[in-house]
Amino acid sequence: MNTTDPLAAADELNRRAGAWRSEPATDPNIEALALAVSANLPVLLWGEPGIGKSAGMRQLADALAVPLETVIASVHEPSDFAGLPVIGDDPAADGVPMAPPDWAVRLARAGRGLVFFDELSSAPPAVQAALLRVVLERRVxxxxxxxxxxVVAAANPPSSAADGWHLSPPLANRFVHLRWTHSPRTVARGMAGTWPQVSIPLVDxxxxxxxxxxxxxxxxxxxxARPGLAHHLPADAEARGGAWPSPRTWEMALRLLAVGYAAGAGREAVAAAVIGVIGDGAGIELLSYLEQLDLPDPDRVLADPGSFDLPERGDRQLAFLTAVVAAVQGDLTRRRWEAGWTVLAKAVDAGVPDVAARAAVDLAALRDxxxxxxxxxxGFVELLQLSGALDG
Structure with a gap:
């Protein structure tokens, strides 16, 4: 170090102050974000500035081994997301292409990566509109x-933002909404030189x-069991600008839950992700239902269909039989299809053929x-003949 150069000395001080070590830790925030990113769903992080959203994105990008592009929305123009017109030789015949910004070109060349749009709620309305098109249509x-x-975006909570920014219900219903929080104890330990290194759940x-x-x-x-929750638009404006149940968000919840199962994610992370698409009320009900469900692995059952016992509760029976048919459909062979009928026959033997009726129609439709x-x-011949599933 050059002791006669004051800036060199300052740089050495800054290097030492910025040096830190890591220790293994869990963080439901980052884990839930990883689930949503793995499910390829657009994410909106709600949190105050300076609480670690960018650091979480860097950890996730490192764990996935992909490049990260951070774009501060509040300092950009609408053309930075909509593109700048480039006049070609014959605009009347070829149109006028819109040139994308450099960060989008880098991601396209890499073929994979994370783009993080920070400070979305601090950007002017015209910029927000152009950026949301990128998030939802994936075009720059x-x-x-x-x-x-x-694609991940971040915004300040409407309750604390000076401009009271809200998403419209149609836009809100397309995001995974994650509340990003911080732990004062973690910050204090970080100031002492040790920050957590979170294990990211990865799909197996x-x-x-x-x-x-x-x-x-x-x-x-x-x-x-709860048909009234298939679609429920909240009454107040703030809730409509967040997560709420609809057929679209239930499909998103299904993908998140499947990623959670395949990645072995923790309960808190799965809960945060699922609540982030269907809201608190429906989400808490679903999580309670899942705790009591405890479904057997359908692939293991299909491998040995004679060695399992049908669940006693009707809702568990229906969920289990639906899972079995979905497993057959996912890897359709004659052996697995016939094993599926062995499973459904147990419902007949148990005296509940009505529970298996829908699954039987779906399974019959898969027949070669x-x-x-x-x-x-x-036990299902009459039902299947009425549905036409046995034709041929």
């Missing part, structure tokens, strides 16, 4: 972002079929016409 000017590019490819089947069974079973009708179908 004339450039379409590759599918492996994930081997668990994908079973995870999707379990999620389908759980969501379908819950909505069958070259496959013979299995014995387990006997």
């Amino acid at each position: 000017g004339s450039l379409a972002l590759p599918e492996p590019v994930r 490819a081997a668990k994908i079929p079973s995870a999707v089947a379990r999620a389908r069974g759980a969501i379908s079973g819950f909505l069958t 016409t070259a496959w013979p009708v299995p014995a387990g179908i006997d």
